[in-house]
Amino acid sequence: MDLILALSKGRIFEDTLPLLEAAGITVTENPETSRKLILPTSDPGIRVLIVRASDVPTYVQHGAADFGVAGKDVLLEHGGEGLYQPVDLHIAKCRMSVAARAGFDYETAVRQGARLRVATKFTSIAREHFAKKGVHVDLIKLYGSMELAPLVGLSDAIVDVVSTGSTLRANNLVEVEEIMDISSRLVVNQAALKMKRARLQPIIEAFERASAAKA
């Protein structure tokens, strides 16, 4: 029974390679140079699909891929239906934060009950965060380059992932509140876990062992 793994190009692909190696699997083509979207591996029974980061849960939910790797941010926005999430892989670590222009007094605006315009790709996470705080927000959905929104008056604040903070610094923004820590998870299709358990279980265990070292 063949196995299909869904990964996104870039940091998730790079950080998953050592975990695959720990399971004895080598991806034999590089997605940065190949135009192929289905990559072979050293195991003829395992192939890798290259999809957008936010599409990984969708492929796995519908069984087009048996398993995949996705950020907690992406999983929260997706909702997680049909997905089993057995392992925190401790890769692609960052945090979800609220950021605003250096001159914007976020604390006072919140205390005074101002209505905030918040630009983000992560509308579910943002909605839940501000609802819990009792802050009224107008959410503005963006698909990238969130850091630009406060600079051109599109929003008062953004909700985005922060790692080193260099993107915020380069755009004169400051982190005003941390929402949650983010890392990537192994996600497995619930039906595949039952039907292909014998094939999947050793890989899940190898991923678990290899990622525990990074915890």
Ligand code: ATP
């Ligand atoms: P796309 O480019 O398709 O819009 P994306 O920007 O979400 O998607 P990546 O940048 O590869 O794709 O991010 C994949 C995951 O890595 C995110 O879901 C998040 O969990 C995490 N991540 C994003 N940015 C960083 C970062 N700067 N440092 C560490 N982890 C990050």
Ligand code: PRP
């Ligand atoms: C991500 C994210 C932030 C940045 C944060 O962008 O969207 O802009 O990283 O990281 P930092 O705090 O270390 O600067 P990414 O590098 O994924 O580029 P993208 O815009 O193509 O998603």
Ligand code: MG
């Ligand atoms: Mg990105």
